[in-house]
Amino acid sequence: MTQNLSYVRAAMIDQQDPPLTQKGAVRWVRENLLSGWLNILLTVLSIAAIWYVTSHLLHWFLNAVWNAGSLTECREVLSVLHQVGDNSGACWGVIRDRWTQLLFGSYPPAFYWRSILAMILLVVALMPVLFRDKVSGKLYYFSAFYPFLMPWLLWGGSFWVPLLAVAGFGVGYVALRLLTPVGGAVLGVVGAIVAALVWWIVAMTPINDALHRAVANMRIEGARDALIATQDGLAPRIAQIEADRDAVTAQVAVAVAAKNAIYAPLATEQFRRSVGPVLDEVAALFDGLGATSTQADLAAAYVGAHRLLLDFAPARAPEGMGPLLEQIKTTVRVRVTEDNLADAQEAVAEIGALVAQARGLTAANAMSDADLATGQAAFLGAMRELTALRETQTRIGAELFRMTEERRGATTLLRNIDQRAANIAAHPGLLAAAEEARAALPESVALLTSADDLPEGLAPADVAQLRDALRAEAALASNEGATFSIYYEVGRVGLQPVPSASFGGFQLSLIIGVAGIAMSLPLGILLALGRQSNLLIINKVSVGFIEIIRGVPLIVWLLTAQFLLNYFLPPGTEFDLVLRVIIMVTLFASAYIAEVVRGGLAALPRGQYEAADALGLDYWKSMQLIVLPQALKISIPGIVNTFIGLFKDTTLVLFIGLFDPLGLSNTIRATTEWNGIYWELFIFIGVLFFIFCFSMGRYSLFLERKLQRENR
Amino acid sequence: MKKSVLFGALTLAGLAAGAAQAATLDDVKARGSLNCGVTTGLVGFAAPDANGVWDGFDVGVCRAVAAAIFGDASAVNFVPTTGQTRFTALASGEIDMLARNTTWTFSRDTDLKFDFVGVNYYDGQGFIVPTALGVSSAKELDGATICIQTGTTTELNLADFFRANNISYVAVPIETNAEGQQQYLAGACDAYTTDASGLAATRATFENPGDHIILPEIVSKEPLGPLVRHGDNEWGDIVMWTLNALIAAEEYGVTSTNVNELAAGTDNPEINRLLGTEGELGAMIGLSNDWAKNAIAAVGNYGELFEKNIGENTPIGLARGLNAQWTNGGLLYSPPFR
Amino acid sequence: MAITTDPPVQGFRLSQLIYDTRYRSMTIQVVAMILLMLFFAGLVSNTMTNLASKGKTFDFGFMGRPAGYEISQSLIAYDAVTSTHARAALVGILNTLLVAFLGCILATILGVLFGVLRLSRNWLISRLTAVYVEGFRNVPLLLWIIAIYAIITESLPAPAAFRTGEASMILNDSVAVTNRAIYMPAPVWGANSTILIAVFLLSLAGIWAFRRYAAARQEATGQILPVLWVSLALFFVPSILFFFILGRPVSLDYPALTRFNFEGGMQLRGSLLALWLALSLYTAAFIAENVRAGILAVSKGQSEAAFALGLRPNRTMKLVILPQALRVIIPPLISQYLNLTKNSSLAIAVGYADVRATLGGTTINLTGKELEGMLLMGLFYLLLSLLISGAMNIYNARKQLVSR
Known part of the structure; x- marks a missing residue:
């Protein structure tokens, strides 16, 4: 018996779309932005904050001027482009003009390649540390050599200097090999350290000097002729380039004159257009006054007029307008600041007459919108041309500078060679x-x-x-x-050597940061081991060092480097300021690295130490083979973070007279062209730091996650 | 003998900073360049351009000395110094001379063991205020907030001036000139005080220079001049007479354009001695006889140097004022060349 | 039968110092000690020689001589003509302590706030907080100090704006926020004000006693007393009562606009404000990350368990999550406080007269005693750091989970 049950469903209903409020963007907004009264409040507040910031800054950022050779020109461009209203805007012309200086300081442009190569090689040297699973282990040898390669690339000098420095390790190794059979491991290690130190401190300098002397004696005959040839060759080239420079300077002068010719009527027009409505407003303020007006109304009118007119300078006013405007401004100012308000009638008459007169002047000699547009285009074209010319000028100037420096070097050397015999005698x-x-x-x-x-x-x-x-x-x-x-x-x-004084900008920050971290690693590891050691004295010394360094701000250590380091060194020794800073930063960073490594050592399971002991390894072997490889791996994110902190802190060298990016920004502001520029430089520097530090930070985060995954 | 640790050569005996205490000229000649201390940047007086080439009024003095010694105005290493490091740098021999708008005072000349060799700019401390403030004299600034760069003599002068006039003020110490300008423009101080030349340079960068006035009071004497270490008088003479040569050249009408022509010989014996066509003045200070000619040819005479860097046709637009020749009512007065 | 014999007794040989682990550590330590002493001896002898070659001496007598320079902000009486360098140093020390103290408080508040907000389920606010945190963490503090100082001067009104009516005082005409300083009313302590202070202190003691009593009672009987309301009442009522009984012994000195400035009252100068805000915002960005990590470290099971027990969300936070999160948060917080204190030495960028500016700056410049001055300044910072970390470590040890 079959029954047809009508209430049993025969076919499934198709799956329906979720309600509108439960899908897509709407759902997302409901869940993420509007899920409760607190959330709604927060959303509203955030939107208000974003709106506040963008409404204030967006205009400034969008009105960017790239083609300008000075702050004054920037302002000209902005006032031409924005005939009415807010004509503030960012002047990125300064970055265009000075970006290489902010990056490299006054490092000779001819050697920028050395600096860039050093950076690229740095990345290569870091590969085995940062991406250990992706590159060949052989790169470790390069990484080990890099600390000697980098100073040579950056500071220049003879190629054997880094090799001599590396040879110190070779000497140490030989000593280790020779002494271990004789006096055992401890004597071997001590002997190796002593031998290396003797090599570096005592032997290396005379050997280096002797090598220079030997090569020089071989070359000295030819050198004199070569120098004379260089001088002779340079003379016509310098004359040529000086002629080029004069030609470009003349061209620039012509271009500036052309630009000014286009600018003058546009400026007047801009003034006319912007002052007209303002004058109307001023007139309206006083029109509203009458017999019934109180002193307060009157004061409000004057204050309003004062505020409206504050920003108008008579410099670019159309003819006859300047004095008139000045008169209005003075009248208003005197009334406001001296609390000497006239009665309403008098005020209306006084201001009204002046404003009407000024209004009459602004109505005359107007420029049509089409003319204005043509003028603006012509002006921007002139600015572009001028900027291009100026760039040529800068390029020629750099070339000339390089050549005169070369000639100067040749002349000096020649003079010294000529006096050599007399000097030696x-x-x-x-x-x-x-x-x-x-x-x-x-x-x-x-x-x-x-x-x-x-x-x-x-x-x-x-x-x-x-x-x-x-x-x-x-x-x-x-x-x-x-x-x-x-x-x-x-x-x-x-x-070719480059003196430390030429180092500056981000290059300097990077050098101090990288050198500080790289050199502090060995010291930091030793300190961390010392702090863990149960040898009382070693432990206390390590703790004391770490706490003293960490307890005092970096700026005090930098001042120490500047004022005091020379007191502590043997009499007669003098260090380059950059070198002194690097030494101080290294000591500073080593205390922080020590704490990071200590964290890594502590994070290692106790069993690892015990296993090493159970295998019968002595202290150094167990550290070297079992503990440190694991502990350092855990510490890498912390080390990267220390580096970020240190890199940011290198801006402090500004206070001891080195040209870090912030120090350079002050110098750039000291030129006639860019005096008065403020935010653009800070923003550029800030953004560069941000990009660098942020990406490093992301990397360290990635590493942390990876380590967590591996340890799971 | 001192040793200096440098990268590249590891050690360079004698060559480096700190070597010289007495025979500066020998040292400069051996080095092939003059180490001249300048500011880290002051508008019109010293600043590097986009290529790192220094230019400015103080820089011109350095270049003139280099040209006098080497015949080459580019033979200068400019060493930027801060207000705090300038004297240490000079005393330690890191620089041979300091041309860094430094005020000549009794204690600096005697107690700090330096020798000022002359004055290249007569300055004085002034005030700038917004016109809207309605102030016409610094004595009306009772109770005002004043921006001032720290660690300079301006701080002490300001205190002296206000104490002498028995009025009070609030000082806002600032670190750099840029910060001072920014604070002043934003109204965080009623007045900004620094050397009058600096005020003019600052005012020139304002969007509406007309809205600010420099008050007539000059509250201090600030003779700015180059200085050298005390004790090496031969070296001091070279710097002093190079500066005098520039000043005398303006007085006699010798310029960078006509100097070569005049060096062929004129009927004015003073000019002839200056340019080395008569007498042996150069040899007396250990230089070649055309030392002054080279200096003038390289940077121009004092007037040219002034006009090019800070004069009325530059954005800074300083009038000669006290810095005119004595014949024009100024204070510039070079002793005779004989 | 085995015969055990004692190992042969040997005399002490010199080589045991190296090869015998019993003595080796001693040898190493002695060698290290000697090397260390040699190092210090070398350092001292170098310094003596170098000082002598410059004709300088090592003494602290200069601290007793008149300083002769003005200090723009001072918490204690200071006069350029008569006060000594020691007093100038003290002024600087107090200024450093002031900004460090204010900074730590504000940084904690902001850090906790932003740390919690960053975990908010509100997408917009968590993104905004992330932008703030990354922005401050990845740009040098020095740049932020300069920028914030400039922002304060640019965005707040100048006193002149108050005259023309473009800006006006807030809070019933008692506080003026200008780009020079924030001017606030200052209390003027009249006669009998000591009694009022005593009453206030007594009421604070009363609050403390009541809280203890309430906690003890809750432990004993489970009854919860209205602690908050009673505390508030104790805080305000007696003091206000006595204020009127004693005939208003404390009055306020309001700032008033004069020709150029506001005068009277208290002021928080722009340089201090900028430094304080910059240090706080910068450190708060780091603290926010610590707070976030701390809260995330508390396992989800804890809050679920609390909910299962029927605790309301705010009680869950207060009684379950926060105590556990704090254990993770406090150690990094200590190091952030230390960082903030040390970073306050960047006051140089805004011309704030901290210890580096007075003792480490002008005093050294005027007296030429760089060795002594730097030593004293270093010692001060070191002591301060040790004190902070010591105090916080004690607190930390108390709060730490007692493992059984």
Whole structure:
């Protein structure tokens, strides 16, 4: 028996779309933005915040001027483009003009390739550390060599200098090999360290000098002719390029004049157009006044007029307009600031007459919209042309600068070579005189090496004798310096040296940051091991060092590098300021790295240490083979974060007179062209730092996640 | 002998900073260039351009000295110094001379053991205020907030001036000139005070320079001049007489354009001695006889240097004022060349 | 039968110092000690020689001489002519402590707020917070200090704007927010005001006692007393009562607009404000990340368990999540406080007179005593850091989970 049950469904209903509020964008908005009263409030607040920021900044960002050679020109372009209303805008012309300086400081443009190559090689050297599973392990050798390669690339000098530095490790290794069979592991290690230090501190300098001297002696005959040839070759080229420079300078002058000719009527028009409505507003303020107006109404009218007219400078006003406007401004100002309000009638009459007169002037000599548009286009074209010309000018200037520097180097060297024989002949006499004079000094001044800041109470005769001795020593020093500079210049086989003073901009920040972290790694690891050690003294020394360094701000350490480091070093040693900063930053960073590594060591399961002990490994073996590889791997994100912090902190070197990007921004503002520019430079610097630090931070985050995955 | 650790050569004996204490000229000659301390940047006085080539009024003095010694105005290493490091740099021998708008004062000349060799710009501390403030004299600034760069003599002058006039003020210390301009323009201070030349340069960058006035009071004497270490008088003489040569050249009408022509010989013995066609003045200071000619040819005479960098046709637009020749009512007065 | 014999007794040999693990560590330590002492001896001797060659001495006598320079902001009485360098240093130290203290408080509040907001389910607000956090973390603090100082001066009205009516004082004409400073009324302590202060302190003690009592009672009986309301009442009522009984011993000195400036009242100068805000915002970005990590570290089961027990969301937060999250948050928070304190030395960028500006700046410049000045300044920062980390470590140890 079959029954047809009508209430049983025969076919499934098709799946229906979810209601409108439960799908797509609407659902997303409901769930993510409007899910409760608190959420709604937050959404509204966020939108208000975004609106507030963009409404204030967007206009400024959109009105960007790229073609301008100075702040004044930027303002001209903006005022031409925006005849009425808000004509503020970003002047990125300064970045266009100075971006290489912000990146490289005053590093010679001819050697930018060295700096860029150093950066590329840095990335290559970091590959095995950062992407260990993707690249060959052989790269580790390159990574190990890189710390010696980078200074050479950046600072220049003979190619054997980095090799000599590396040779220190070779010497240490040889010592280890020779001493271990004789005196066991401990003696071997100590001997290796001592041998390497002796090599670096005692042996390396004379060897380096001897190499320079040997090469120089071989080359000196040819060098003189080559220098003369260089000089002769440079002279016509410099003359040519000077002619080019003068030609471009003339062209620029013509272009500026052309631009100014186009600008003048446009500026007047801009003034006319923008002042007209404002004058109407001012008139309206006073029109509303009457017999019934109170003092307060009157004051409000004056204040309103004052505010409206504040921004109008008479400089670009049409003829006859300037004095009139000035008169209105003065009248209003006097009334407002001196609380001397007239009565309503008088005020209306006073201001009304002036405004009407001014309005009459603005109505005359108007420019049609079509003319205005043509004028604007012509002006922008002129600016483009001018900017292009200026770029040529800069390029020629750079070339000229390079050539004159080259000629200067050649001239100096030639002079020194010519005086070489005389200098060498004079040397023994000077040496004897200097030593004699120093030895003969009375006790009260015997230790002094400077007559600049003498202690009180010295006998004048002693001071005179000291001055004589110093003079003799200086004569000796400059004699030796002249001879040595020949060896150094002629005997150099390698890259042209670049003095530290030329380093600046982001390059400097990167060098200090990278060198600081790279050199602090070994020290930091030792400190971390020391802090974990159960040898009391080692432990306390490590803890003390770490806490002292971390307890004092970096700026104090930098000031220490500037003021005090020379006090702590053996008398007579002087370091380059950049080198001093790098040393200080290295010490600073090592304390932080030590804490990061300590974290890594602590995170390692206890069993790893015990397993190493159970295998019978001694302390160094267990550290080297079992503990450190794992602990360092865990520490990499922390090390990257330390690097980011350090990199940001390199901006502090500004306070000791180095040209980091912020220091350069002050220098750029000190030129006539860019004096008064503010935000554009800061924004550019900030954005560059952000891009760099943010991507590093993302990388360290990625690494952390990867480590978490691997450890699961 | 001092050793200096440098990259590249590792050590360079004697050549480097700190070597010289007495025979500066020998050292400069051996080095082939003059180490001249300048500011890290001051509009019109010293600033590097996009190529890193320094230019400005103080820079011109450095270049003139280099040209006098080497005949080459480019033989200068410019060492930027801050207000805090300038004297250390000079005392330690890192620089041979300092041309960094430094005020000549008694204590700097004697206590700090430096020698000022002359004055290349007579300046004075002034105030700039917005016209809208309705102030016409600095004495009306009782109770005003004043922006001031820290660590300079301006700070002490300001205190002295207000104490002398028995009025009060609120100081807003700022770190750089750029910050000072920005604070002043935003109204965070009623007045900004610094050297009058700096005020003119600052005012020139404003969008509406007419809305700001520089008050007539000059509250201090600021003779700015180059200085050298005390004790090496031969070196001091070179810098001093190079500066005097520039000043004298303007007085006698010698310019960079006509100097070569005049160096062929004129009927004015003073000019002839200056340019080395008569007498042996160059040899007396250890230089070649055409030292002054080279200096003038390289940077122009004092007037040219002034007009090119800070004069009325530049954006800074300073009038000569006190810095005119004595014949025009100014203070520039070069001792005779004989 | 085995015979055990003692190992042969050997005399001490010198080589044992190296090869015998019993003595080796001692040897290493002695060697390290000697090297360390040599290092310090070398350092001291170098310094002595170098000082002598410059004709300088090492003494702290300069601290007792008159400083002779003005300081723009001082919490204690200071006079350029008569006050000593030591007092100038003290002024700087107090200024450093002030900005560090204010900064730590604001940074904590902002950090917690943004950390929680970043976890919000509201997409917009969590993105905005992320932008804030990344923006501040990845740009140098120095740049932020300069930028915030400039923003404050550009966006707040100048006192002149108050005269023309473009801006007006807030809070019933008592507070003026200008780009020079924030001017606020200052209390003037009249006669009998000491009694009022005593009453206020007593009421604070009363609040503390009541809270203890309420907690003890809750433990004992489970009864919950209205702690908040009673505390508020205790806080306000007695003080206000006595204020009127004593005839208003405390009055307010309001700032008033004069020719150029506001005068009277208290002021929070723009430089301090900028430094304070910049340090707080910068550090808060880091704290926000710590807070976020701390909250995420509490496992979801904890809040589910709390809900299962029937606790309301805010109680869940207060009683379950927060105590656990705090344990994760506090250690990094300590290091953030330390960072903030050390970063306050960047006051140089806004001309705020902290210890680096007075002792480490002008004093060193005027006296030429860089070694002594830097040493004192370093010691101060070191002590401050050790004090902060010590105090916070004690707190941390108390809050730490006692593992059984």
